[in-house]
Amino acid sequence: MPGKAFAVVVAIITLVIAFCVITHVWWMPVDISAHGPKIDRQIEETIFGAGILFIAGQLVLASFAFLYGDSKRARKMKAFPGGAKSLIVFACVVVGVEILVLSFIGSKAWASVYFTPPDPDSLRVDVQAGQFAFYFRYPGPDGKFGPLHPELINEGTQNYFGLDPDHDADSKDDIVTAGLAIPVNKPVLLTLHSKDMGHSFDVRELRIQQDFVPGIVIPIHFTALQTGKFEIVCTQLCGLGHYNMKAYLEVMSQADYDNWLKQQAAMQ
Amino acid sequence: MSLRLGGGSVSVMGRIDIMNNEEKNSMKARCKVVGLASAILVVALGLLYSGGSVNAAAAGQITGSVKLDGTAPHQKPIDMAKEPSCAAVHKDKPATTESVIAGANGGLENVVVYITQGLTGNEPVSTQSAEIKQEGCQYVPHVVAVDAGQHMKIVNSDQTSHNINAQSTKNPAWNKSQPAGASPLDATWNNEEVAIPVKCNVHPWMHAYIVVVKGPYGVSDDSGSFKLDNVAPGTYTLTAWHETYGTQTQTVTVAAGKPATVSFTFKAK
Numbered sequence: 001m002p003g004k005a006f007a008v009v010v011a012i013i014t015l016v017i018a019f020c021v022i023t024h025v026w027w028m029p030v031d032i033s034a035h036g037p038k039i040d041r042q043i044e045e046t047i048f049g050a051g052i053l054f055i056a057g058q059l060v061l062a063s064f065a066f067l068y069g070d071s072k073r074a075r076k077m078k079a080f081p082g083g084a085k086s087l088i089v090f091a092c093v094v095v096g097v098e099i100l101v102l103s104f105i106g107s108k109a110w111a112s113v114y115f116t117p118p119d120p121d122s123l124r125v126d127v128q129a130g131q132f133a134f135y136f137r138y139p140g141p142d143g144k145f146g147p148l149h150p151e152l153i154n155e156g157t158q159n160y161f162g163l164d165p166d167h168d169a170d171s172k173d174d175i176v177t178a179g180l181a182i183p184v185n186k187p188v189l190l191t192l193h194s195k196d197m198g199h200s201f202d203v204r205e206l207r208i209q210q211d212f213v214p215g216i217v218i219p220i221h222f223t224a225l226q227t228g229k230f231e232i233v234c235t236q237l238c239g240l241g242h243y244n245m246k247a248y249l250e251v252m253s254q255a256d257y258d259n260w261l262k263q264q265a266a267m268q
Numbered sequence: 269m270s271l272r273l274g275g276g277s278v279s280v281m282g283r284i285d286i287m288n289n290e291e292k293n294s295m296k297a298r299c300k301v302v303g304l305a306s307a308i309l310v311v312a313l314g315l316l317y318s319g320g321s322v323n324a325a326a327a328g329q330i331t332g333s334v335k336l337d338g339t340a341p342h343q344k345p346i347d348m349a350k351e352p353s354c355a356a357v358h359k360d361k362p363a364t365t366e367s368v369i370a371g372a373n374g375g376l377e378n379v380v381v382y383i384t385q386g387l388t389g390n391e392p393v394s395t396q397s398a399e400i401k402q403e404g405c406q407y408v409p410h411v412v413a414v415d416a417g418q419h420m421k422i423v424n425s426d427q428t429s430h431n432i433n434a435q436s437t438k439n440p441a442w443n444k445s446q447p448a449g450a451s452p453l454d455a456t457w458n459n460e461e462v463a464i465p466v467k468c469n470v471h472p473w474m475h476a477y478i479v480v481v482k483g484p485y486g487v488s489d490d491s492g493s494f495k496l497d498n499v500a501p502g503t504y505t506l507t508a509w510h511e512t513y514g515t516q517t518q519t520v521t522v523a524a525g526k527p528a529t530v531s532f533t534f535k536a537k
Contacts, residue, residue, distance in 0.1 A: 133350060133472045155467055156475040156511070157367050158344045178347035240445055241431060241470040247350055267345045 003069015007062040014058035021051060029204050032230070032251065034223040036207040038109040046102060113208075118221035119187035125180065128161055129212045130195030132241030134232060135160040138175040138261065146171025153195070177264050181250045183257040184227050192218045200236035203249055211236055224251040328522035330496040332529050334379040334488045334508060338536025340370040341512075346473045353427040354405030354471070366410040366475070367512045368536070375492020376534055378411040379510045380462070382481040383496070384517065386504035391483040393417045400466075400476060402430045402446070407466065407476035411511065413485045414478065416460055422446065422453040429470060434478065436464040443469075462509050477511055499528075508532040 194212035234245035486494035
């Protein structure tokens with residue numbers, strides 16, 4: 001009896017999980033990026049493949065438990081041909097091939113984000129992560145970012161990037177903001193750098209999660225296809241204020257964006 | 269006995285009735301001791317009080333004002349979108365940086381004026397508790413002065429967590445978090461330090477200074493006026509400190525019972 005009960009419980013859990021995944025009960029938020037469909041498809045394929053193996057494995061387990069779990073009759077155990085060694089070799093080969101195939105298929109999605117050069121007309125925004133906030137810098141009308149002087153960073157005067165507009169001509173028109181606004185349908189190139197330690201830039205709707213690595217400037221590019229306000233969160237545990245390290249991404253029409261940028265420039 | 273005590277006044281009376289003579293005598297003795305002690309205390313307090321008031325009458329005062337020569341640099345508005353509960357507080361009038369705050373009549377706010385030379389070293393530590401509040405994701409006030417050893421209360425009246433990162437170099441530096449609704453923190457600094465930058469890492473725009481001095485001090489208000497109380501007659505070197513413009517010194521002579529007046533002028537860079 002316990003064998004049959006176990007089999008039924010396993011089968012029910014399996015089917016409920018399968019139902020939730022297939023009907024997207026808990027699913028990713030809507031994708032707003034141009035490259036996102038490739039990533040979503042990759043995730044779907046991976047979940048589909050892993051899901052079939054999961055369901056098959058659990059149902060085989062349940063059926064064996066149902067058929068033989070309550071049997072009192074002693075049975076002769078059957079071993080895998082060749083014993084434990086060949087079983088492990090076989091498993092390694094199967095799992096290895098599976099991982100290689102997934103990586104091979106997935107590399108297309110990866111390459112579409114990381115190995116494709118950004119559009120030369122991209123809007124460039126410099127992103128700085130620091131304990132525990134993101135700040136953004138737009139190059140201003142000259143299209144150039146001024147150099148950073150970390151020793152000049154001063155929160156008291158809101159000089160979060162360490163700019164020296166009195167001496168660096170390129171810094172004069174740089175616009176530093178607390179939120180990231182971008183025009184819809186416009187390619188965007190972000191350059192990520194960290195002020196202190198490892199952080200991460202994660203916007204679920206953009207299907208982008210990229211770590212900040214201190215000392216390295218990491219470029220990342222995307223195009224947002226829908227307007228709206230989305231959360232940018234740090235997904236790399238970075239200290240006691242990590243839970244509150246966030247900013248907002250606002251995707252706007254070009255006209256709204258132009259207005260916003262004008263307002264921000266006036267606030268400098 | 270306890271039952272009777274719980275029973276009300278009648279039982280208490282009963283309790284006295286059942287006291288034997290020995291108990292009565294010891295009680296009388298205790299009453300005497302208590303009476304004597306209270307009398308001494310009253311006299312002592314009286315003496316202390318009159319002594320204090322004598323001192324206050326004899327002690328002088330320094331008053332004055334701080335002016336800003338020129339225009340204050342532009343104070344940038346602060347975007348608090350990251351913390352909606354604080355952004356809501358400032359939605360009509362955005363908060364700005366506070367590195368230079370000039371009043372309407374050219375007064376310069378947040379200048380700490382204190383004595384750097386001429387103190388005897390026996391000046392009392394202020395017994396009042398200083399206070400700094402985290403309100404609307406800003407420190408209020410932006411500059412606080414305290415005596416070395418004086419208690420300071422740190423209050424969080426926001427609906428969000430803050431951390432107080434006191435970056436002292438001459439005192440032990442510390443960094444504590446204070447969730448919304450938490451009770452006030454108590455802090456003291458034992459060494460003089462001008463000035464300790466204070467920041468909140470969760471809200472990087474939050475910035476304050478704590479100035480730890482010895483002896484009387486004053487902080488200029490929005491009209492640039494300041495006042496140092498309880499200054500014993502004598503000649504002193506006064507120092508005025510401003511977070512952006514640095515320090516200035518002046519010599520001042522204080523006579524008993526008459527406020528000495530000084531004025532400082534900082535030049536806008």
